[in-house]
Amino acid sequence: MDVFVNAAVSADGKLSSRRREQIAISGEADFARVDRLRAEADAVMVGVGTVLADDPSLVRYDESHRRDVRGADSDPPVCVVADSRCRTAADAAVLDGDRETYVLTSEAAPTDRRDCLEAAGATLVVAGTERVDLPRAFDALEAEGIERLMVEGGGELIFSLFEAGLVDECSVYVGNLVIGGREAPTLADGEGFVDDFPELELEEVERVDDGVVLHWTVP
Numbered sequence: 001m002d003v004f005v006n007a008a009v010s011a012d013g014k015l016s017s018r019r020r021e022q023i024a025i026s027g028e029a030d031f032a033r034v035d036r037l038r039a040e041a042d043a044v045m046v047g048v049g050t051v052l053a054d055d056p057s058l059v060r061y062d063e064s065h066r067r068d069v070r071g072a073d074s075d076p077p078v079c080v081v082a083d084s085r086c087r088t089a090a091d092a093a094v095l096d097g098d099r100e101t102y103v104l105t106s107e108a109a110p111t112d113r114r115d116c117l118e119a120a121g122a123t124l125v126v127a128g129t130e131r132v133d134l135p136r137a138f139d140a141l142e143a144e145g146i147e148r149l150m151v152e153g154g155g156e157l158i159f160s161l162f163e164a165g166l167v168d169e170c171s172v173y174v175g176n177l178v179i180g181g182r183e184a185p186t187l188a189d190g191e192g193f194v195d196d197f198p199e200l201e202l203e204e205v206e207r208v209d210d211g212v213v214l215h216w217t218v219p
C-alpha cells in the first residue's frame, strides 16, 4: 500500500494554534490541489485528535479528476480514523453519508464504545493492545483493497507513521502565517526522534497562492 501524507503548515511549521482549532493556512488553489489528491486515493485518513478538534467530513474530492484517473464507475474514497479507544463520537462527520468509514482501534477500546461506533456505521479494525498497531492495521486495509492511502494529519499520527517507516510520499503546503506556540501541533509531534532521523528526498517545489508546496518522497 502506498502511504501519502499531505498537510498544510504555517511558515513556522505549525499545523494549528495552541487552541488546536482548524486554521485556514492555505487558500482556494491549495484546496483544489488537495481535492485532486483525495480523488487519487482509495482512502483518506486522520487521527482521532483531528476528529475531536476539527470534526472533518473528508468527503470533498475532485469528481472529474477521479473519473479521469480511476474511471467513471469508481467509488468515492473511504475514510479511516486511528482511534485506539474509540473516542470518535457517533455523530462525527466522518461517519456521515454512504461511504465506508474504517476505525482502526486497539484491544483497549471499551466494548460499549466499539458497539456505539459499529451501530453508527463504522467498520472496526482491531490491531494492537494499547494503541493502534499501524503496520498491522494497514495490512488489514490493504486486504480490503486499499492501495493508496492519503493521510491528512495530525502531528501525532504523522510522527508514528514516520517512526514505523510507513510513509512513501509527503507533500506539505508551507503558508505565509506565523502561528507560534510551544504547545501548537507541528507536522510531526509524538516523542520525536533523537537519532536516525528519517530523511526525505525533495522531488518538487511549487508556488501556490502565497506559499509553496514541497513534495518529498521517502527513499
Ligand SMILES: NC(=O)c1ccc[n+]([C@@H]2O[C@H](COP(=O)([O-])OP(=O)(O)OC[C@H]3O[C@@H](n4cnc5c(N)ncnc54)[C@H](OP(=O)(O)O)[C@@H]3O)[C@@H](O)[C@H]2O)c1
Binding pocket: 006, 007, 008, 009, 014, 015, 016, 017, 019, 020, 021, 022, 023, 025, 046, 047, 048, 049, 050, 051, 053, 054, 082, 083, 084, 085, 086, 087, 131, 132, 133, 134, 152, 153, 154, 155, 156, 157, 158, 160, 185, 189
Ligand atoms: N494543517 C493541517 O493540514 C492539519 C491537518 C490535520 C490536523 N490538523 C490539526 O492537528 C491537530 C490534531 O493533531 P493531533 O496530533 O492532536 O492529533 P492526530 O494526529 O489527528 O491524532 C492523534 C491521536 O490518534 C490516536 N492514535 C491511535 N493510534 C495511534 C498511533 N499509532 N500513533 C499516533 N496516534 C495514534 C491517538 O489517540 P488514542 O490513543 O486515544 O487513539 C492520538 O492521540 C488539530 O489542531 C488539527 O486542527 C491540521
